Amino acid sequence: MSAGEAGGGRLAARHARTRDEILDAATELVTDRGVEGFSLHELAARAGFGNAASLYRYFAGKREIVSALAARYLERLGDYLRRVPEDLPVEEQIVEICMAYLDYAREHPGTRALLLTTASSIAPDFRAAALPSELVVRMFRLGEAARASGALDLRDEDDIFAVLHAGWALAHGMAEYDKMYEDPERSVLRSRHRAIFRAYVAGFRSDWRG
Amino acid sequence: MSAGEAGGGRLAARHARTRDEILDAATELVTDRGVEGFSLHELAARAGFGNAASLYRYFAGKREIVSALAARYLERLGDYLRRVPEDLPVEEQIVEICMAYLDYAREHPGTRALLLTTASSIAPDFRAAALPSELVVRMFRLGEAARASGALDLRDEDDIFAVLHAGWALAHGMAEYDKMYEDPERSVLRSRHRAIFRAYVAGFRSDWRG
DNA sequence: GTCTATAGTAGGATAGAC
DNA sequence: GTCTATCCTACTATAGAC
Numbered sequence: 258m259s260a261g262e263a264g265g266g267r268l269a270a271r272h273a274r275t276r277d278e279i280l281d282a283a284t285e286l287v288t289d290r291g292v293e294g295f296s297l298h299e300l301a302a303r304a305g306f307g308n309a310a311s312l313y314r315y316f317a318g319k320r321e322i323v324s325a326l327a328a329r330y331l332e333r334l335g336d337y338l339r340r341v342p343e344d345l346p347v348e349e350q351i352v353e354i355c356m357a358y359l360d361y362a363r364e365h366p367g368t369r370a371l372l373l374t375t376a377s378s379i380a381p382d383f384r385a386a387a388l389p390s391e392l393v394v395r396m397f398r399l400g401e402a403a404r405a406s407g408a409l410d411l412r413d414e415d416d417i418f419a420v421l422h423a424g425w426a427l428a429h430g431m432a433e434y435d436k437m438y439e440d441p442e443r444s445v446l447r448s449r450h451r452a453i454f455r456a457y458v459a460g461f462r463s464d465w466r467g
Numbered sequence: 468m469s470a471g472e473a474g475g476g477r478l479a480a481r482h483a484r485t486r487d488e489i490l491d492a493a494t495e496l497v498t499d500r501g502v503e504g505f506s507l508h509e510l511a512a513r514a515g516f517g518n519a520a521s522l523y524r525y526f527a528g529k530r531e532i533v534s535a536l537a538a539r540y541l542e543r544l545g546d547y548l549r550r551v552p553e554d555l556p557v558e559e560q561i562v563e564i565c566m567a568y569l570d571y572a573r574e575h576p577g578t579r580a581l582l583l584t585t586a587s588s589i590a591p592d593f594r595a596a597a598l599p600s601e602l603v604v605r606m607f608r609l610g611e612a613a614r615a616s617g618a619l620d621l622r623d624e625d626d627i628f629a630v631l632h633a634g635w636a637l638a639h640g641m642a643e644y645d646k647m648y649e650d651p652e653r654s655v656l657r658s659r660h661r662a663i664f665r666a667y668v669a670g671f672r673s674d675w676r677g
Numbered sequence: 678g679t680c681t682a683t684a685g686t687a688g689g690a691t692a693g694a695c
Numbered sequence: 696g697t698c699t700a701t702c703c704t705a706c707t708a709t710a711g712a713c
Contacts, residue, residue: 293503373643373647415659419659419662419663422641422644422663423637423641423663423666423667425640425644426636426637426639426640426641426643426644427633427636427637427640427667428640429636429639429640429643429644430635430636430637430638430639430640430641430643431632431633431636431640433583433636433639433640433643434632434635434636434639437583448677449625449629451677452629452675452676452677453629453632453633453675455670455675455676455677456633456667456670456671456675457633457637457666457667457670458670459669459670459673459675460665460666460667460668460669460670460671461666461670463669465662465663465665465666465669466662466665467661467662467665
């Protein structure tokens with residue numbers, strides 16, 4: 258290979274690494290103060306630069322940084338969800354997917370907002386990409402399996418949607434609640450959370466329409 | 468009564484009315500763009516003033532406006548919750564309280580964030596006051612009644628807390644979800660939402676600990 | 678590729694005429 | 696009580712030296 262190629266490759270790798278480091282620093286700031294609460298000046302300082310100007314060698318501007326950050330953590334949330342074994346019984350699988358969401362929220366506090374909100378003032382056009390469709394499909398398959406096996410009382414697609422809807426809402430709400438009341442003994446609560454998710458699933462076992 | 472008193476009273480009333488109008492305008496702006504997304508200039512314009520300076524006759528600054536807004540909507544949420552009849556069966560009462568939260572969220576979109584988040588960049592010290600303790604007490608009484616009557620499988624105070632925790636999370640999450648996917652046929656969904664809340668309560672009827 | 682310097686903008690808040 | 700005018704600060708982004 259030519260020196261030019263090798264040098265280019267190394268430089269590109271270094272460039273990518275620096276981008277990652279900037280995103281690492283941005284993560285801390287976003288966690289602490291939110292997307293609109295941190296400045297590029299602060300970010301540059303935390304990433305080891307003397308001035309914000311240097312950041313523009315790596316990103317076109319704040320919007321691009323926020324976009325890249327959202328993409329990164331969307332991917333990471335996907336990792337958590339994918340880690341749930343597919344061979345678990347349907348009900349447990351639903352519970353564990355909720356737990357995975359909660360785990361993500363605990364381990365990446367403050368990044369969830371990136372995945373949900375349109376950071377309008379930063380990027381009027383920007384909306385975080387959806388979860389990989391592979392995962393969305395998995396959720397619906399799960400609901401379909403619960404319907405087919407009779408594990409849950411689901412009659413049609415609307416019912417399946419209701420269960421998934423409720424699951425997302427519950428997991429999201431619990432993550433939100435936990436964020437407000439941070440707990441020193443967090444590990445104790447995991448079993449508690451799992452029990453609540455089990456109650457949620459159990460609620461759909463027999464007629465729940467009224 | 469003296470003319471001074473009467474005049475003072477009238478003027479004070481007019482002052483209060485203007486304050487209210489400002490808050491009305493602020494509600495629209497907060498709903499559209501969020502607490503940090505609107506400027507006093509915009510607010511003044513929408514409230515019928517030519518310039519932001521006039522606002523300072525009514526509020527000390529933006530922080531005070533946001534605080535007053537939060538107080539107003541906290542009170543309003545209280546109204547929704549109080550409207551739920553106290554003589555309903557326990558389970559239904561829990562369901563209807565969740566529905567009341569959802570109704571509030573639908574009818575006052577965008578104000579919920581005020582009640583939850585610390586609007587840090589606007590008011591570093593500000594955190595919305597809690598719900599009137601009267602209402603918090605009611606929730607716990609409700610959980611206690613569900614335990615005592617055996618309507619739900621609750622063994623101790625932690626279990627009661629778990630039910631309430633789950634209810635809040637579910638209602639909050641559903642409101643959040645609905646906000647993201649606004650629906651033209653919203654009224655159709657109310658029965659759907661109620662069914663989901665019923666499923667949630669039903670999940671706690673028999674052993675839900677695993 | 679990092680720096681200094683600075684342009685350009687926006688928003689909160691105040692002074693003072695009327 | 697409302698207006699015009701202005702100060703101050705903070706922030707994004709760019710230009711250009713090194």
